[in-house]
Amino acid sequence: DVKVTQSSRYLVKRTGEKVFLECVQDMDHENMFWYRQDPGLGLRLIYFSYDVKMKEKGDIPEGYSVSREKKERFSLILESASTNQTSMYLCASSSGQGSSYEQYFGPGTRLTVT
Amino acid sequence: GQSLEQPSEVTAVEGAIVQINCTYQTSGFYGLSWYQQHDGGAPTFLSYNALDGLEETGRFSSFLSRSDSYGYLLLQELQMKDSASYFCAVGRDDKIIFGKGTRLHILP
Numbered sequence: 481d482v483k484v485t486q487s488s489r490y491l492v493k494r495t496g497e498k499v500f501l502e503c504v505q506d507m508d509h510e511n512m513f514w515y516r517q518d519p520g521l522g523l524r525l526i527y528f529s530y531d532v533k534m535k536e537k538g539d540i541p542e543g544y545s546v547s548r549e550k551k552e553r554f555s556l557i558l559e560s561a562s563t564n565q566t567s568m569y570l571c572a573s574s575s576g577q578g579s580s581y582e583q584y585f586g587p588g589t590r591l592t593v594t
Numbered sequence: 595g596q597s598l599e600q601p602s603e604v605t606a607v608e609g610a611i612v613q614i615n616c617t618y619q620t621s622g623f624y625g626l627s628w629y630q631q632h633d634g635g636a637p638t639f640l641s642y643n644a645l646d647g648l649e650e651t652g653r654f655s656s657f658l659s660r661s662d663s664y665g666y667l668l669l670q671e672l673q674m675k676d677s678a679s680y681f682c683a684v685g686r687d688d689k690i691i692f693g694k695g696t697r698l699h700i701l702p
Binding site for chain 2: 513515520521522523524525528536538539570572581582583584585586587588
């Protein structure tokens with residue numbers, strides 16, 4: 481079974497702090513994704529990556545950056561956290577080109593910025 | 595750009611059949627997929643339609659009409675455990691765009 485893990489289930493940070501969210505997958509998937517999920521807005525794509533050291537902006541990249549130094553790990557970085565970044569963050573992975581319709585999600589990190 | 599429309603909520607009775615519709619507007623469309631998410635859980639993949647027609651997986655079926663930019667998820671013999679949110683998603687350029695989700699309420 482594919483397993484996608486995220487570093488924390490719950491996180492509380494202060495405004496202005498730098499925040500790192502880590503995601504690791506164990507199925508050698510090429511593609512990895514970061515989403516945020518807010519009530520009534522569904523899942524919105526922040527950034528994604530097709531391969532190591534590659535990254536692409538999603539629909540809402542402002543205020544975020546990512547890092548993919550190893551194939552299995554994809555990190556989301558909030559350079560200076562703000563209250564409007566309070567949300568559920570979901571990481572996902574999928575295999576190969578053209579297969580991203582079947583994504584495997586991690587359990588999510590609920591981030592609260594105070 | 596792309597957008598997907600699905601009802602925000604649907605209510606059905608245990609043992610019955612329910613259909614959740616999804617209409618989309620997108621360029622470079624590759625296919626329509628469906629995900630289920632229980633409260634507090636992660637989305638899990640249910641089905642994918644690349645071509646027109648019906649795909650059946652147990653109690654769940656998914657349909658796509660590319661000419662109508664329309665699809666639906668059909669759930670049969672509803673069980674209480676089917677209470678969840680259901681998201682349609684369109685595939686494009688190796689990423690997928692999710693709809694806002696339909697909350698399915700099941701009455702005993």
